[in-house]
Amino acid sequence: xxxxxxxxxxxxxxxxVSIGLASLLGVLTYFGVFYQQKASAQDYAIxxxxxxxxxxxxxxxxxxxxxxxxxxxxxxxxxxxxxxKFQDNWLKAREQGLHVGAYHFYRLCRDGKVQADNFIATVxxxxxxxxxxxxxxxxxxxxxxxxxxxLLKEIQLMHDQLHRHYGKxxxxxxxxxxxxxxxxxSFTDTPLWVRDYDGKPELKDGRKxxxxxxxxxxxxxxxxxxxxxxxxxxxxxxxxxxxxxxxIQDGK
Numbered sequence: 001x002x003x004x005x006x007x008x009x010x011x012x013x014x015x016x017v018s019i020g021l022a023s024l025l026g027v028l029t030y031f032g033v034f035y036q037q038k039a040s041a042q043d044y045a046i047x048x049x050x051x052x053x054x055x056x057x058x059x060x061x062x063x064x065x066x067x068x069x070x071x072x073x074x075x076x077x078x079x080x081x082x083x084x085k086f087q088d089n090w091l092k093a094r095e096q097g098l099h100v101g102a103y104h105f106y107r108l109c110r111d112g113k114v115q116a117d118n119f120i121a122t123v124x125x126x127x128x129x130x131x132x133x134x135x136x137x138x139x140x141x142x143x144x145x146x147x148x149x150x151l152l153k154e155i156q157l158m159h160d161q162l163h164r165h166y167g168k169x170x171x172x173x174x175x176x177x178x179x180x181x182x183x184x185x186s187f188t189d190t191p192l193w194v195r196d197y198d199g200k201p202e203l204k205d206g207r208k209x210x211x212x213x214x215x216x217x218x219x220x221x222x223x224x225x226x227x228x229x230x231x232x233x234x235x236x237x238x239x240x241x242x243x244x245x246x247x248i249q250d251g252k
Contacts, residue, residue: 041214046232046239048072048211049218050103053085055225058092062222065097069239070232072133073100075123078107078142079114082122090124099248101130103173104158109142112157119158120165127247131168133193134158136183137175152186159190168246171210180204193230209233 041047047067051058052074071093074083086102093100102123106115119132136155146154162170173193174183184205193211194201201209211230218229232239243250 041212041229041231044212044231044233045236046070046234048099048230048232049220050074050213050228050230051085051089051223053083055085055223055227057224058085058089059222060089060092060096063096063098063220068098068220070099070101070130070230072103072130072230075102075104076115076118077105079110079118082118086122099130099243099250101133103133103135105135106139106155106158107142108139108151109145112154112159113161116158116161116165119162125166128249129166130248131171131191131246132162132166133171133173134162135173137173137178137195148182151182155187159187173211173213176201176203 046069048070049068050072073086073089073093075086075090076082090100090102102119104115104119123129123132134155159170169190171191171193172183172187173195175195179192179194180203184203184207188207191210192203192207193213194203194209195213197213197215201212203209210233212233213228213230215229216226218227220227232242234242240250
């Protein structure tokens, strides 16, 4: 006897239910009821912040070195600018027990050596300090007269001079646009600190990052104005290894 192509009633019922559920899930997903959770800065245990004179007077005694494990302070900019709050912040942040580092805002129209000299003249060479940071992003106040190749050469000069002086591999703080247009494929051994306020940073070449600046509107006790917030990419155990590699003892 030939088999019927018509499904039994219970099979047709199950098929209709499956189609209905699939349609419902599609609608809910479309309207955002179900979504893939994005990585959050709260997923990272090692946290820090960065400040400059723009934050004004800081009450460092109110800032917990347990809640925030590191801080970077603006020291210099270009060939001659020195942040007026750097020395005070440097001393008080260290007294509070935070791991402290300094950063330089790189001017695209100034020679790398001149900028390195400015940083070295300002930032003490302390063995327990975090590695120096060079802030690389597009600068609307300084017209870049260098070609990409010349710019990379000038950045290399500053990078190498800081490396020799402080004995630590410098870190590049970057905007993603600057990285993709200028740096991608270069300085492959230099750790990256990426600014991304929209979510966990993803670079086009898949390169990993060391620090992530995830907010510019953070609130911290002891600081009246908004603060840039950052996280370290790895676990607390790897953080301690990172500090050890820098010659820094972690007493926390």
